[in-house]
Amino acid sequence: MDQLSQTLGRFGGVNLLPVAVALIAFVLIGAPSSWVTLTVAGLAMGMMIFLMASGLSLVFGLMDVLNFGHSAFVSFGAFVAASTLAYFGGWLGSGSVALASLALIFAIAAAVMFGMIGGWFFETVIIKPVYKDHLRQILITMGALIVAEQIILAIWGGTPMTVPRPAFLEGSWIIGDVSIEIYRVFALVLGVAVYALLYLVLNRTRIGLLIRAGVENREMVEALGFRIDRLFIGVFMGGSALAAMGGATWAGYQTLIDPTLGAEMMIIVFIVVIIGGLGSIEGTLLGALMVGLVSNYIGFLAPKMALASNMILMVAILLWRPAGLKPAIK
16 A cells, blocks of 8 residues: 555655556447546536535534534535526526526525525534533434434425526537536536635635644644634535535426435445545535546446445545545544
């Protein structure tokens, strides 16, 4: 394992793992057109999972909170966005790209606003009383996830809900023998933009410096006179908003959602956070891309192994690097 780590370090370290996976898949798949389609689909899936998981990684790293209710914001973001798109259905079907774009922006903005408000309430009412008690955190946040599912059932019902898309995001681009779904390209671009914004905030601003310092050594930052607890609520609200945005994007990707969406995504989100390493945005991105690519490649090469691919990937990485690929905390 040490020799493998040293070899990877010479050529770019763990950042090259998605490239290595893609190259191996290219050899195994054999058909370049299928490989390109699967790679774009895997990258888009990875960026959507990154949106959902990045907030949890920061909350886990900074606040030491095992928030199993994080995926509730994914569900609410998906349903709020779907309802907003349905409300502006006339704009989506008007044939105007400008009106359809506004409807999409309003849907994502509504999901993000709901995530921020819900995150404030969740941290203040549910999380704050159980700081530094992991067992109670697990129990109370799992209970909150169940309650959230019941609230969704009460408001939207148990029937799967169809999510409309803007006309300009429907269909695929055909380039030679390659078919690339337009919505997946949109999800990929959105994920890259959000990652770039998070990177700038965390690495080029004073708040970002305090957040990174708090993840590394909370006690030292507090000893220097900074109120880390004031950052908690902001980080939690931001993480919840990102989860809601990821849910909104995932809803458009699936086009059919139901109240169990959050529970289904919870496992994938935690796998990504564990693979990437606690408190690390770069690690979360890397883990999400690995999960997205491996899921699509395995789904094509060995469909019966698709459901187990994420668990196998996590076990393999943890055997090699028990702390994850790029942990920000030990």
